[in-house]
Amino acid sequence: MNNLGRNLALWVSIILLLLLLVNMFQPGSTQHAAQQLAYSDFIADVDTGHVRSVVMQNHNISGTLTDGTAFETYAPLDPSLVTRMVGKGVEVVAKPQEQEGSPLLRYFLNSLPIILLVAAWLFMMRQMQGAGGRAMGFGKSRAKMLTEKHGRVTFDDVAGIDEAKGELQEIVDFLKDPQKFTRLGGKIPKGVLLVGPPGTGKTLLARAIAGEANVPFFTISGSDFVEMFVGVGASRVRDMFEQGKKAAPCIIFIDEIDAVGRHRGAGMGGGNDEREQTLNQMLVEMDGFESNEGVILIAATNRPDVLDPALLRPGRFDRQVVVPNPDVSGREKILRVHMRKVPLASDVDPRIIARGTPGFSGADLANLVNEAALSAARLGRRTVSMREFEDAKDKVLMGVERRSLIMSxxxxxxxxxxxxxxxxxxxxxxxxxxxxxxxxxxxxxxxxxxxxxxxxxxxxxxxxxxxxxxxxxxxxxxxxxxxxxxxxxxxxxxxxxxxxxxxxxxxxxxxxxxxxxxxxxxxxxxxxxxxxxxxxxxxxxxxxxxxxxxxxxxxxxxxxxxxxxxxxxxxxxxxxxxxxxxxxxxxxxxxxxxxRGQPIERKEEEESGPVNRRSSVPQVGGPDAQGSDKPENENGGPAPVPQPS
Missing domain, CATH: 1.20.58.760 (Peptidase M41)
Structure with a gap:
């Protein structure tokens, strides 16, 4: 919307300047149509009654003859001139003398239209150069190189998916020492497809590979390839692999590859469908006549079922690494990673929190730790205790406490x-x-x-x-x-x-x-x-x-x-x-x-209520006038069953 308004203002300004210049230099304008008369001819016309009106300003005289012709003349100092014109019935208008301004100011004012025109022309040329650059770069890859300023990520920052890390450790070893594999005739996989639910750490795992191997890491989204014009996506794929070859050995990471890698033949454009052309070019670049040695393609998706079979065959995405939701041991490791930057109280036990969060992904656990830290900050505490983690977990799973609800x-x-x-x-x-x-x-x-x-x-x-x-x-x-x-x-x-x-x-x-x-x-x-x-x-x-x-x-x-x-x-x-x-x-x-009939001994708690000492799993049910159905056990397995409260 801002670009539209800026372009509209630019074109309006250009049109106004053109109209001004046309008006200034138009041969038929009044300024240039006025007839220049000699002073003697002007006096003769006054005497014969051919002058209708004049405007006198200093020594300059302009006016109109009786036949409507405009004229201009320069009069010397003649004290009797006004008396002569009034005597002949000429309408005389006198104007004061203009103040003499600075020559520079006068020059600037006279040159202002030209300056504005040049400025508008330069701005327009600059825009055209930018548009030309974009037009020339329309088929350029939008892959961005991840640098150290984004923060280096290693396998120590990735927890809970040990099997996936083991699969990818071989790629790291190859990038560090290719001869270790090539001397025995082995070839590193050209592509690795990371498959798993959202939030399980697929993107983080790809960054960790680049961080461990210390090689250039290009990242791009699958939707960045597809444009309205056919062939643009294919051009971007070619340019992306060209960049990869120049920086080899390197890693190219395509997130959400299902945006461009879906089954061919399902598009509305037939053989000219832009998405299919982009996929065809990617298939050729990954395993075609030209080799892409040292360029490893890593892609992530949570929809492997919609990908084209040609994309998944050996020689392209040779390996499919499943990145599932972590088990209880993995959740404990993930919690420990996210708790590094959080000051913890002595009663915090990540194992108990992990037991109470089945089905949580790595992103869910990171959100849990963040909610606990925010809760402790709101209460003005210096450390985050088990109490805040319990409250945060209950909030994530079941919602905020409805303390304001009035029950009889x-x-x-x-x-x-x-x-x-x-x-x-x-x-x-x-x-x-x-x-x-x-x-x-x-x-x-x-x-x-x-x-x-x-x-x-x-x-x-x-x-x-x-x-x-x-x-x-x-x-x-x-x-x-x-x-x-x-x-x-x-x-x-x-x-x-x-x-x-x-x-x-x-x-x-x-x-x-x-x-x-x-x-x-x-x-x-x-x-x-x-x-x-x-x-x-x-x-x-x-x-x-x-x-x-x-x-x-x-x-x-x-x-x-x-x-x-x-x-x-x-x-x-x-x-x-x-x-x-x-x-x-x-x-x-x-x-x-x-x-058992034993009294409970509970220490005095702080003003916010009792401490829940252990973590838990939410159960479905309870007195609920609206029939609440909370999420059930999402850890997977042949028969996940909800549990009542």
Missing amino acids: DDEKRRTAYHEAGHAITAVLVPESEPIHKATIVPRGRALGMVMRLPEDDRLSMSKKNAFAHLVVAMGGRVAEEVIYGKDNVCNGAMGDIKMATRVARSMVTEWGMSDKLGMIAYADDDQNGGFFAGASRNFSEETAREIDEEVRRLVDEAYVQARNYLHDHIDELRRLAEALLEYETLSGEEIRQIM
Whole structure:
């Protein structure tokens, strides 16, 4: 928008100057059309009555004859001239004499139009040179060389992806000592494709390779190749490889290569499609008649399924390095890397934080550390303690605490019993993960939450584990029924019921955990059991009825088991609810102490509340009038299962 306004102002100025110059030098203008008369002729015309009007200024006289002709003349000092003209009926206008200004100023004013014209011409030529340079450089590569001022990154700055670093260490060794491989006839891979979800460190890993090898590192985005005009992208690819050859050995990193490397034949332009031409040129440069020795191409994408097969064959991208979300050990290492610049309190344990953040990527963990540091800064603390990390993790996973939410005493007590029911069933069911903490502090849309902390990342789930989730999910509703009666329950268990139904249906239709229906997959692969969302069924109505009955049976059995647990431990339920009403948040050890009938000993905390001593995994559910569905276990595995609160 600024360039448009600047160009418009430039052209308006040029047009005005041209009009001014045309007006100044136009032969037919009044200034140059005035007839020059000799003074004697002027006196004769006055005497004969041929002069209509005159304008006198100093010795200069201009005027109009009776036939409309304009004239100019120069009069000597003649005192009787005015009397003669008035006597002949000439209209006389006298003007004062102009002040004599500086000759330089007068010269500048007279030359101003020409100066403006020259300045406009020079500016226009400069713009044309810039446009010409851009036009000449339209097909130049936009790859930028990463220099030391951007900060050198090494493998020490990359953690949690040891397998990927091991794959790429060979490239570093080749760049440092090529003869080590070439003397045995080996060839280094021409291209490496980094594949993984967003935020796992693909770009950081590519920078670390360049930092370790200490070679030039060119970076460019896949979208920088594609322009409106066909052939521009291909020209930029050629120029990029030319730059790489001049700086060899070097690394060229293309981020989001799927922007230009998609399957050919899907474009609207047929064979003239710009994106396809760019991809064709890249294929030729990577493995064509000309060799690109010493130029290693590294690309990153989180959409490998859309890439053209010719791009992935050996000789081009020889290796595909998967950069996944880190496991618990990797998360601990990543946290330690990001905690280097943060002053930590003595109670911070990265291992516990890592256990409570399954499915977090490296970017998520960096954001977690940053949120903890900001929280400590807001409170005016000099170090970041485990308390800030707990608060930051809960904020990232579940949202900000809703301290301003006004709950009645009855709603708060109902929430306390609901969460106490989840907590007691989680402690009593042997196959459940260890309970970490329970809280009735509202976060996001949930009015309360119970969290369980798995010892390690769960990659698979047994039938007992899945059924334990159902029992814990039913604990909240059963606790309300035990205390208030069936007719006085509320809709707070909506999220628990949805989660339990989803788990039970997956047990029956996907995981083969039903003796009645056997090991048959009844769910489509598209959307978590697509036929339940309206997709076409691949089974009969009778089978659908059996599925519904089996799901109902599993949920009912879990409900009965949860009711038995809470009926047998009604005293513990009441004690735990009262403790939640008093402290709002209880750790897992405090919950177990209350269930054993032991008093809890809690040190005086600072003004912001109790410290949560251990990290946790968010669980789905809790009293939630709007049916909150928080993210489930995102660590992967054959069957990620949400866990109730």
